[in-house]
Amino acid sequence: MLVFEFKAYGKPSQFVAVSEAIRTAQFVRNSCIRLWMDNQKVNKYDLNKYCAVLAKEFPFASELNSMARQASAERAWSSISRFYDNCKKGNFGKKGYPQFQKDCRSVDYKTTGWKLGDRRKTITFTDKKGIGKLKLKGTRDLQFYQINQIKRVRLVKRADGVYVQFCIDVDKQENIEPSGNSIGLDVGVKEYYTDSNGMTVENPKFLRQGEKVLKSCQRRISRKVKGSKNRGKARQILGKRHLKISRQRKDHAVKLARCVVRSNDLIAYEDLRIKNMVKNHCLAKSINDASWYQFRIWIEYFGKVFQKVTIAVNPQYTSQECSSCGEIVKKTLSTRTHVCECGCVIDRDENAARNILSRGLGTVGHTGTFGLEPRNSLGDETSTLVGEILPEQVMS
Structure with missing residues (x-):
């Protein structure tokens, strides 16, 4: 559709x-x-x-x-x-x-x-x-x-x-050459996401950038008399500002998701419960501004369009587990570097992205580099609905 x-x-x-x-x-x-x-x-x-x-x-x-x-x-x-x-x-x-x-x-x-x-x-x-x-x-x-x-x-x-x-009512599908690449994505607040190859994408923070203008528009509304035409005009201006920010978020999520799906044959990401995460009042604004949910929606949509495999994995201990030896290394949210006794020293988010990719590959029953044929039906079958947990996904 x-x-x-x-x-x-x-x-x-x-x-x-x-x-x-x-x-x-x-x-x-x-x-x-x-x-x-x-x-x-x-x-x-x-x-x-x-x-x-x-x-x-x-x-x-x-x-x-x-x-x-x-x-x-x-x-x-x-x-x-x-x-x-x-x-x-x-x-x-x-x-x-x-x-x-x-x-x-x-x-x-x-x-x-x-x-x-x-x-x-x-x-x-x-x-x-x-x-x-x-x-x-x-x-x-x-x-x-x-x-x-x-x-x-x-x-x-x-x-x-x-x-x-x-x-x-149209079923949109596009055929592209398989790239032979697999990727794991770890979304965050500091960077928009970090992949399993160590590449990061900067978080645009559209709400933070437009917050000054939004506060000015809100003060303008509070100075107007309730029920007056001038107050209605001020409310309309504030609504346009919020609408611009929401469109910026959507445009960023669509373009980034399309690029990620076209460049990889398998995309693994965390099955996050964002509704529970925003209960933390210290991070709620930053999480909502990042629009992780919208990014996931478009990853799954383009996965069906380009017939690629998209997998939502269990996010438990992806940041604590060592991607090299599998040991649990407990760390606080402020600790941004993963240091393990086995000698593995990498960025915290990159370590999580590698764990996400390994779990995704284990779900589809493959180890190592994963590639698909252009007309493989796995792209539709393994793309999960939002909110589905790992055991409910299609197995290999």
């Missing part, structure tokens, strides 16, 4: 209609959550039927496309099913009980309620919300895909305007 995003241009009245459609989608989702809270025996199909009841009862709900209402009901059911799954797994802590949404920023249209222009540079929404025709501006070209391949159209409201996303 590919997602293409375009900036939407139109009249102010059209963007008011977009906001109204988003509020209606939020109302449908919250109504479905309330129905489930009152009667927990309802299922996914009952929520879809309830959309028709809401359309008859509330005129503003009937103005939204029927499939858009069903998509909002599906959002409600996804939160409910996730809660059930967490309860069955017995996960420690909160199970994610479904909550009412207070700030919805998107609405989904499925296969009806919209129509692309002849040159596919415009899109017209045909429901009764009055959105009308919007101009599309972006770097992607929709001419290469059929209309029936577009399974969903999403209107997203952000700080700098409204965007239109197209979800296209």
Whole structure:
């Protein structure tokens, strides 16, 4: 599934209609959550039927496309099913009980309620919300895909305007020559990652760089009167600053992950529980700024695209264990050099990266240099889902 995003241009009245459609989608989702809270025996199909009841009862709900209402009901059911799954797994802590949404920023249209222009540079929404025709501006070209391949159209409201996303049903795969290289990655706060060859990538620290401007924008908001237009403008400026930082993080993670996957046939990395790691208030900001989770997501995605092996290994004792002799050398977080009695003296992160690579090679049943054929199916089978632990991966 590919997602293409375009900036939407139109009249102010059209963007008011977009906001109204988003509020209606939020109302449908919250109504479905309330129905489930009152009667927990309802299922996914009952929520879809309830959309028709809401359309008859509330005129503003009937103005939204029927499939858009069903998509909002599906959002409600996804939160409910996730809660059930967490309860069955017995996960420690909160199970994610479904909550009412207070700030919805998107609405989904499925296969009806919209129509692309002849040159596919415009899109017209045909429901009764009055959105009308919007101009599309972006770097992607929709001419290469059929209309029936577009399974969903999403209107997203952000700080700098409204965007239109197209979800296209395409399996993207690229064939490249195998490099014969294997690599282990140890992510960190000081360096973005250190690989098993001793190479390091500098941590860009986008939030730290933009923190001065963010604080200035926040002070500007606090000086404005609550509810005034000037305060709303100041909030919008702050939102744009945060949006720029998030886009910088994503761009950095995408380019770096693509480069790593193209250059290696096997990539091993730690299966980190970042949700637990950010509970340390001393490192939470730096961990979130590094965006390790997003980097892992794109490593696994490009692993499937280029048909490479990606393995998430157990991170336990990767920094303490000696990569040369296997002895445990305990060290604090401030100790940055690994010194073992066997004579091995290397950087702490490089030692961890070597341990990660050896565990990854042991998982797939290989020792030494690992290479793949261009059309080997291991790239899809060994790429794990985020959150999966080592024993649940595909063995050799």
